[in-house]
Amino acid sequence: MRIKNFLLLIFSSLLVNSGFSQSIFKGTKTNFNTNAKTDFNFSRTFVTQGTKYISSYKLVDITDGIQFASITIINSKADFKITVQLTIQTDTTLFEISYNDSLGSIFGLKGTFKKEPVNKYPLSVAFLTENRTYLKVNQIIRKNTSSPEHFLLDRIFADDLLVNTTLLEKLKGTQPTGTGNKILVMADFGVPNANASKSADQKIIPATNNSDNTKTAITTEPVKPIEPKSVANPTVTAPIEQPVITAPAPLKIKFTNSNVKDFSIDSIRTILKPVENEIVSVQLFINGGTSNYTVAKEGIEALAISWALKSGTKTMTAEQVQMKMEQLGININYSLSNDFSVISMNCLRNQFDESWQLFSDLIARSSFQTDVFESARDEVISSLNNQSAFDILKQSALSYSFVGKQYDKNPNGSTASINKLTSDEVKKHYATIMVRRRLTLVVCGNFSSDDLNQKVKTGLKGMVNGTNATTAIGGVDFNGSTFKFVSINDNNINRIIAFSAAPDAGSQDELSLTIALTILNNRINTEVEQKRNLTNDCELNIVNCRQNFCMLQLSAADPEKAIQAIIDEIKKAKKIGFAADELQIAKDQFITQYYLQNESNEALALATGKSEINDSWEDAENLYASINNLLLNDVNAALRKYIKGFRFYYSGDKDAANEIIFTQKLD
Amino acid sequence: MNYRFFLLLFFLPLVTKSQVDENIYSQNFENGLTCIVIENATIPLVTIEWVVRAGTIYETKEIKGYASLLQKLFFAGNKDYPTKNLMSQKLNQMGAVIGSTQSEEHTSVYLTCSKRNLENALKLFLSAVKQPLFQMEEVDSAIIELLNEQAYTQGDPYFLFDQQLNKNLFPNALEKKDALITSKIASTTSPEKLTLYQKLFYSPNNSCIIISGDVNHKEVFRKAGTTFYALLKNNYLPADIYQTVAIKSLKYTGQFVLETPLAQNPLLVISFPVPDLRENAFTSSAGDLLEALINSSGSSLNKKLVAEGYAYQISSRYRKLKFGSSFDFIISPKPEKFGECYDLARKEIMALANFSSYSTEQVKQAFQLLYSKNAFNTEKCALYSHFIAANWAKTNSIPELNTGDFSEQLKSLNEVINYCQLYFLNKPFIAGLLISPSQKINFNSTAIFTTTLKLSDYTISFTKSDDQIFDPINKEMINSLAQLLKINPDLNIEIISNQDEVEKKETAKARFLAVFKMLESYGVSETVLDAMTVSLYIRHSNNEEQLRNNMTVQFKLIMP
Structure with missing residues (x-):
């Protein structure tokens, strides 16, 4: 490096x-x-x-x-x-x-x-x-x-x-x-x-x-990074101790008045959001997401984490871990995305020490019991059944749009890919990802930085530094519209998913476009859904990820009419722009909805961590002020600048979707 | 105790202010309106909740369901926004989200919006409270919505079971516990009638406004004071007009069985009436702790019933109310061991009045459960607001979390034991069994209990000169009576055996003996039977009906 x-x-x-x-x-x-x-x-x-x-x-x-x-x-x-x-x-x-x-x-x-x-x-x-x-x-x-x-x-x-x-x-x-x-x-x-x-x-x-x-500089030997000794032959159960370098967290570029503390604990990026209640939410983000593995190994991260969490620790069997979790009333869960995986735990403040001990033992010192591996595999495969028809279409759409990029992979994997994974390679993968340089720990609770510092130091002692995740994003052209038929209809429902360009996460443009789309959704709701009854589930939003893009999602009995009506609204908005009162309403609507969804400690911690992974945690902290400061011109400009074309993906009656309607120009 | 209560003194005519917790403040305006502010700047939203003391407990037959109806109509139009559509538009413009909470003793409506819109929201509440417009179209639509919701609720076996439990626990207050609007009441509802009741229930001196979120309490008090100043105090409170029936205590233990195909798993509930919050709010903390003690995995009931294989699960529910409170032990019995389970549960409940039934670990667990419950209640602003709303309506107070140290825990345990001695030990209760017909076959037929009746409702009828019991209805009734006697071994009853003067001598005695033998055959102990007072009557009759009445065996409770 x-x-x-x-x-x-x-x-x-x-x-x-x-x-x-x-x-x-x-x-x-x-x-x-x-x-x-x-x-x-x-x-x-x-x-x-x-x-x-x-x-x-x-x-x-x-x-x-x-x-x-x-x-x-x-x-x-x-x-x-x-x-x-x-x-x-x-x-x-x-x-x-x-x-x-x-x-x-x-x-x-x-x-x-x-x-x-x-x-x-x-x-x-x-x-x-x-x-x-x-x-x-x-x-x-x-x-x-x-x-x-x-x-x-x-x-x-x-x-x-x-x-x-x-x-x-x-x-x-x-x-x-x-x-x-x-x-x-x-x-x-x-x-x-x-x-x-x-x-x-x-x-x-x-x-x-x-x-x-x-x-003004005193040049000496180039600074050499310390290579983790265990990378070549990673072991999780007995990680090789590394000299831990105390390093400051990367300094942030954005100004905020928030009480969030941002620091590094033995090279683990840590963000503490203090709140005055008795719940503690811990979210451990593992950077990299689908860039951590190849298409053939889809699902490997899910299986690795599932296996680690279902096993025991060095001092407890899997059954004892389960009993302890029940006694403490905690659940340790995980979720996956294209940009990161996250392992989470919610516990009570006065039981944090015990809960964190268990959490950190499982994360850093899982015993990877071989007899649990197959049940972990079954669990990961069975979770695939929970995907909705829209989830499946979205995954296909991502693999077409982002072909060869990070987002063309499915973090959940498929039954075929998961079944091919061996316990050795899964364990090896875990050793590669569960390293200090790839982790961002977000804690939302009633803590001081010092309190947390000590707990994390002790809990994750022995974890190796490892290597940074490398991501490959960029390079998708959203300027013109395209149409792709993906599959025939399921239960006579025509489903459409479309992607378009979006500003970088954390940018001013992103907020402007967010509000522009809120207004646009309001208009679509009134004009296309309520007045014309052409659809009842249309949503157009920024997906909010590292390689940002917008996603339009709807089902319609008559997809051509629905898409034409939606495109008409987009064209009108781009040509004439939005009204000032629409802007204010959209700001208030967005603020209420966003914060109601992010009210619990768990949701706050997730929002903070996601914001950090995408750009910077200050984005989440500054959101209220930034939204309120948006100007109409910026909002109108953002819509014109980014919504230039859609990549449409369609699952439904092939004869009901005329490609010409979908691919018309938006100006 | 783990809760401390702070009286808000809202009956004082002058404005009073107090800080009740680190971030909770209250103020009482001159018109009687209580204003509570919860400062929490975690997210830039504000929730405004208007809570009134309205619910079935304050309703008469004529206005049953009105609390729900008025709640549904709160955001359905007022003088400023005459229709529901206009009101919805206004709410939409503010980016507001609305909702409601309700119990038989309180009703609340709330709105969450950006903190920027606090003043707009307060004005909206003022319009809704001060000048509601009950347009018939909106009223009809609200009634239909309500009837649909009720129809859905009535398909819930647990709702039906609770209804039955209330009927047995509080027979004289059944109507007050029944929340359902009837189509008859719905058909007589008019805007004028609704306006009349709205003025009464939503008067400032029967209301509390809770404002929570990213706010400053001083600013909120000023704004709320200015906004709601114009609301006029009512001379009467609903509680004055619709005085609730004094709930009579149970005289003896009863049982009921609710058999419905809707039941999923058999459920046994043993329910004791306990003091209401209006009588003694302070015993409620002992009830809270007991609930947590029973619900902790180390509880003696859990050990005896679940660990030893008589039940799948046991928990408790403290129904903490202003009117008609109960403490319920909820057991999922193993059908094949139902009899033993029922006997053992009663025995263990009685033993709760002893120190030996509690372990240190269990007390620790129980305090942790209470802590956890409070932690989750206070995590989200709106949830905390609802929690306080319900408490305000029932007690006028705001509970504050205090986990307590060990010596405090011991003191609390003393109070729990005292509570059990006062309200459980040898006290009457109601035992209910929820079961589906298909599950019944799994039960030991001799163990399963039957529904018992009020003692005065037990009448064994005979035909002329008949002194034997052949009628299956009579047999069933005596079986039920036997069960009543078994679960009330100390009941002092008089058995009255009658014969008409036209019948042959000693028929009354023979009838008594027949009943007595059958009771004996159903397992009623000799001691219980011997303790009964027997009266034999020869009566005169003037007509057929009197004659039939004279050919009966009846029962009467002898008051001590």
Whole structure:
């Protein structure tokens, strides 16, 4: 595994307005140790929230499409505070980040600029010259406990901070003073021509290989990741002890006022949502989902988890485990998706210690009793019978749309695939996935971070670090409409499922489109369902997953008429847009429905974890404010931008579905 | 005790405020309306629940089912939103979700919406309470809905069983326990009549509004005070007008069998009347703990009945009410061992009045069950609101969770034992058996019990000069009486044997002996039979009916 030491340079265009805008730019990052350059894309989002100006940068590696870093700058006009939050998405669990404070006192002395620690790991400084704000991130990376390695990670100069005129007015002309401090100029950041950055047209400044880039860094040996010894021959019952590296959690890019605590416990990403009631919900997310196995091994993760949970532990037989669970009144369940698997437990706060002990013993020290394997297999196969006709059609639709991608696999597997799995390969799979680097633990309960920290440390002691999950998403074209007949009708019901494009999870566009679709669903309900009675179960929603897409689902006696009526509503909405009162109603409806569904600790923990897997837990925390701040223009724009075509999948009377109706243009 | 009760003092004429828990506040407005606020900012929603003391217990024959009807019509139109459609549109615009809860003693309607819409929601409640419009179309539709729901309920064997249990436990209050609207009442319902009763039941001094969610109590009190200020206090409360029948205590133990093909598994329920909340709210915590003690796996009943193979399962149910409370032991008996199961259950229930029936582990488990019950009741805001709504209607108080330490647990156990001594030990009860005809064959025919009657309803009729018992109806009646005597061995009864003056001498004596022998043959112990007072009468008759009455054996309870 490579650690991405890089130099990046961002020049943002002057996208300063009170609304929202986003552009995609191209940049270059430099591996600091090798000077190797690679291209990356970065997008910049600028939003205002009350008196706050928030710029978010998302940095995506061109070669693998994976986001490797994010930077958020929050400029609060109300309290003259600039917060810089930086997240390195990859490989963070291997090293410790600490803050190089050499520049930190510049504005601290003035009392007008406050460095804001982010999750206890401050890492950035900001400083101002006459009319420009520069941000520089210095970091020391430590490999385990050996000598530190310095490198210059990032340089940004961000024109958008100019919008905080009040702050700038106050600071303008002030010369930061202090021993060892100086006003930095562009050259300090390796920018050959500082004036170039003033051009609003210039959106990319390639990173130079200027030796200045490296002058602030002490280059040493490249940081080598610690390879888990047990990966080649994983064993679950007796995991090989790894030197556990205490690492901070990746820092988050989004601002939130929530009470959620986000930290790392022996490299296990942990999110604690404190609530004041006596129920505790534990959700252990295993990253990767269907990317963790091939099509031939579909169902292997379900069987692995089922087997682990049905077995005993090192100290208890399976029967004793069941009795203990009954005594504690807990159930340990699991569910699967294309992006992750999750093992969950709900228990009482005053029995958490015992419950967690049992949970963690099963997760980390399951005995994988051989006599339980076949009953676990039967259980997984029998759960396949619970799938509805729509579930089956959806699975077919996913395998057609996402062929060769992560979502073309069925996490539940099939009877055939599950029957072929051997106990050895299932156990091996479990050893691969149940590793610190793939886990995100979400706990919703009445805890302090310290309480939880200790319990998790002890409970999951001995678990190996393992390797990160690799996901392969992207590359599905939703621009035009297509139609595919999947199967004949079942009980004379014609079922339709269709996919279309959707914004990235966690983006502003996602919220805009969510509300747009809420309004659209209201219109479809009135016009297509109630007035014309063409369907009674139509839903068009964002699926909300890592590779986001929208899904339309309905059954209809006359599919052509129903689809035509729905398309007419979409066309009308795209052409004319929605009304302001519709927007407000949809916001209220969405908020009530969403939070009613996510009221219990279990649902809250699931929503938080899912949000984190998709993008960031702050998305779930900020949802209420973000929804309320949406503007009509954004909502209308999102519908036009993303709903350009549907990939239709149809199960029903073949003669009742004319492909031409389905594949007509939506504009 | 594990609950502490806080009186809300809502009868005081002035505004009173109090904080009843860390996040629960209450205020009583001048017009008598109680306002309770539960602050919980976990999610940005607010639930508003309007609860009234209305239910079958407050209803007369003429308005039976009105609590349900008014509840259904709450969001069905008012002066501001005259039709149900307009009201639905308004609710839809607010993104609101509505619902209702109900018992025989309370009725509530609630609405959940974004916290942004709190004021709109309060106004909606004001319109619904202050100026409801009962348009006949909406009323008819609500009645049909109600009758359909009732028809569905009547297909539920457990509902039918509870009805029968209430009839036996509270014979003089049966009507008050029967929630069903009849088509006759439905046909006489008019908007005027509904308005009259709505004003009475939904008056502020018979209501409580509970506002829970992401709110600040001070702001809520201010807004609620401003909104509901205009509601006028009623001079009478429903409880004043429709005074509930004082529920008489049982004089002796009774049994009933409900045989219905709807029954899925045989069920034996042994039910004891216990104090009502209006009489002694504080004994309810002992009842709660006892319920948890019985429901814990380590209970003595569980050990004796389930572990030793007489029953599949045993649990308890404390029906904690303002009027007509009971403590029920619910047993799934093994049919082939029913007789032993029934005898053993009674014996073990009596033993609950001893310390030796409880283990430390069981007490610990019971407290954990109570903790768990409260934890789940308080996890979701709306659920907590419903929990408080029902409690307010029954007790005027808000329960607070307190798991208690060990010394407190012991103290509580003392109260439980005291409770069992007072209300179970040698006290009359009602035993009910729910069974389907097909299951009956699995039972030991001599063990299965029969329905018993009120003592005064036992009349053995003879034909002229006849002093033997041949009639199967008479045999069945004596069998039932024998069972009554067996389960009430201390009953002091008088057996009255009659003969008409036209009949031959000593017929009355012969009739008595025939009954006596048959009772003996049905297993009534000699001691019980010997304790009976016997009276022989020779009576005069003027007509056929009197003659028939004079050829009977009857029974009478001799009060101690």
